[in-house]
Structures are given as structure tokens and as C-alpha cells.
Amino acid sequence: MNRLTGKVALVTGAGRGIGAAIAHAFAREGAAVVLAELDMQTAQATCHEITTQCPDARVTAVRTDVTSATSVREAVVDAERLFGPLDVLVNNAGINVFCDPLTMTDDDWRRCFAVDLDGVWNGCRAVLPGMVERGRGSIVNIASTHAFKIIPGCFPYPVAKHGVLGLTRALGIEYAAKQVRVNAIAPGYIETQLTRDWWNGQADAEAARRTTLELQPMKRIGQPDEVAMTAVFLASDEAPFINASCITIDGGRSAVFHD
Template sequence: MTYRLQGKICIVTGGGQGIGAAVADCFAREGASVVIAELDEAMGAAKACELAAQGVPSLFVHTDVAQAESVRVMVAAALVRFGRIDVLVNNAGINVFRDPLKTTADDWKLCMSVDLDGMWHCCQAALPAMLEGGGGSIINMASTQSFSIIPGCFPYPVAKHGVIGLTRALALEYAARGVRVNAIAPGYIETRRNIEYWNRFADPAAARQATCDALPPKRIGRPDEVGMTAVFLASDEAPFINASTIVIDGGRSIAYHD
């Protein structure tokens, strides 16, 4: 049986939970070795142990993407264990939603340090190994808020707009040297964060249904649907896809009105 990522060494930041964990699972099923770079030690270690129990070569490295040195240590550990890096999925992120005029310097720094700077730290650390190895694929997790703004979510969409700029700039810089850089922009996906959001309402089931009703397919997206899109971009099936963003939202972001 041929696996789509057979032999590839893949780093997934925020890989211990949510979409990141789904990406790690999808990569593992397609034959990849997986490095789980995760801030939450318990979740990260648990995911790496789960993969290892399935016979998947895996490694957990406690990583704070907001700290460049932490990222460098993670990449160094991946290289010691596996010898090269073929794929980097910049998935780690944080929701920071504030009233613009009440946004503090710390609020702004927290959002940008994780959602934008963190991706740059990882790209900067992993790119030399990819270039030395003759190429690779970087996949940045953007958002539908990279294009369309939901009021009340400032400054999160500012960072996510920046992710698209980072993706495009790096994609053109390194395309001739074999590195492709693309983004995925999920909409509503059934992650723990969204479930917690619905649970804040007096009737969580009704809140969830309202979200479903607002989406063209009348359902919420699944984390594995994002994961399999990442598999495609990471694989040798997408050699001429570069500086692109794949939107996964069931078509919601193009709707003019409800």
C-alpha cells in the first residue's frame, strides 16, 4: 500500500489538540513521522504517545511559538531525532477578542506574538533545514477572518491578515529552491474552543444549530477535513500549488447575506 506522506518528517505546532491534533492524525495515517510542538505539555505528550502506540515515529517537544528560542530548540530536537524536516504546519494560535479602544498593549502583543510572530519564528527556524534538504512544504493555518471580519474579534483578524502576507512573501522568496508555502483558512470547525463557545449559551444545542443554519451545507466542519487538506498540500500531489490559500468553510465566506 502506498501512503501519501510516506517517509516525510512533519512538524505540527499546536498538535496536541483541536485542528492540530487532527492534522497529526491524518499525517500519521498517511505514513509520516510526526513532531508534536505543543505548549500544553499534557496534551502534547499524550498525542505523541498515542501516535507512538500506533507504531508512528513521533516526538513531543514542549514549544512556545511566541518565543523564538523555544522554537529553535524544537527544530533542533526534530533534526536530532529525524535528521531533516519536510513539512511544517504552523497551526498554533490563540483567540484574542477585544474592543479596539479597550485593547491594551499586552492584549495586542499576546495576539501578534502567537498568531503571527509565532508562525514567522517557526518558518525562520525550519527553512534552513528544508533548503539544505532540497525543499519542503510549509502550511500556515490562517482563518476566514484573514479575508472577512467578524465584528467584536479585534485584533485577531489583523494577525490573520498578516498570516496571508507572510505566506505569500515566503512562497515567492523560496519557490525556486523547492519550498512551497501555502495557507489553509478554516471557518467554523467543531473544535473544543467552538464547543466551549456554544456551551456558554443557555441552550448550547440551539446555539450550535444556529451556527449550522448559517452555513451553506447546514453542518459544522470536521477537524479531519482540515487535516486531509493539509495532507494534500504536504504531499507530492501539489507540486505547483504555491502562495495559495484554501478556504474550508462550506462556502460561508462568499455569502453576501444570510
């Protein structure tokens, strides 16, 4: 319960799903946590849940639009003013944009990349100067198995996620000598509200759920907490030599050649 004691972390998109689970886990492990979230209603609700479960937690929410470099820089300034220099950044904010390539609009393309790739770069660019100056820091980018696998009908989302993996590796090498580590986590199917919403949007929600589970080698999908604890590991001092790497959390699904 003290793997992150003394550390200050900022988590983007922390109002719900994987981001909220990471914020909860970081607080349980002793970190001061800033939830950088566009939807302040969900962010405040998550903050309340964290403080209810961990009364001594140091946690706050800051309205942040990851598509705006200025907004992200301001979130970092606010976080450091309140809790001190940032030790950890988790770039979790993301959106699903799935289109037919030839009918996709320019706005769809820009919206996908503005959040899913530019948003990650905006976060990295905001925290790297301080981390480099202090000679320490851990950045964890939430990528996806879409970063190395292609599912038809999901364009351009996997293009952006491939970019996140490239960004992770490039920055990890660029700043390795400064003791700033940059890693990624690639979740597969995780039971978030977005996943449940997709099931519920099908003609037979229960059949859609069963089909998804049957495709998984472990016959279940992951839980947000299972991603969160990997983020804790990468953010902690237990992973000092893990850098420019990606940890896949998909129960083995991406290792399957065919169904």
C-alpha cells in the same frame, strides 16, 4: 496510507483540535511527526492516541513556546536529531483574542500577535534555512477565514490572520525558486473544543449551536479531520505546483453575501 512515507513533519499546537487531527493524519500517512506543543499533557496524550492507533508510528512531543524564536529553533533541532531533516512544517498554534478596539489593552494586542503571527514567522524562520539548503520543503500555515473576512467584535484576531496570509504569499514567492512551497489553509467554523466551549458559554448552548449550523450553507460545520487531510495534500508530493496559495475550508460560508 503512504502519502507522506519518508517525510518528517513538525506540527505546532498539536495537542488538541486541528493540530492533533493533523498529527494523526500525518502519522497515518507514514510521516514521522513531532508535536511541538506548549501544553505537554495534551501533547503526550495525543502521542499516546497516535501510537495506539498506529503502533508503527514514529511520533514524539517537544515542549515548544511559539512566541519564542529560541524555543522554536530548539524544537526543530530536537526533531531533526531524532528523525532527520524536516520536510514539512505546519504552523497551527494559535489563540483567539477578541476585544473592543478602544478598550483593548496593549497586553491583549501583544498576546494576539505574539502567537498568531510572530509564532508563524518563528516557525518559518527556523525551518527555512535547512529547506532552502536541501532544495525542498513544504510549509503549511493555518490561517482562518478571518484572514479575508471581518466579523465585528473579533478585533485584533483578523488583523493577525491577514498578516499570516501576507506572510504565506511573501515567503512562497521568495523561496519558490528553491523548491520550498509555502501555503495556507483558511478554516471556517470547525467543531473543535474551542467551538464547543463557545456554545456552552452561551445562555442557551443548544440554541447557539443551531444558530451556527443554520448560518452554514451545508447546515453543518467542518470537522478537524477535514482540515487535516488538506494539510496532508499540501505536504505531499501530490501538490508540487501549489505555492503561495490559500485553500479555504468553510463549506462555502465565505462566499455568502448576506444571511
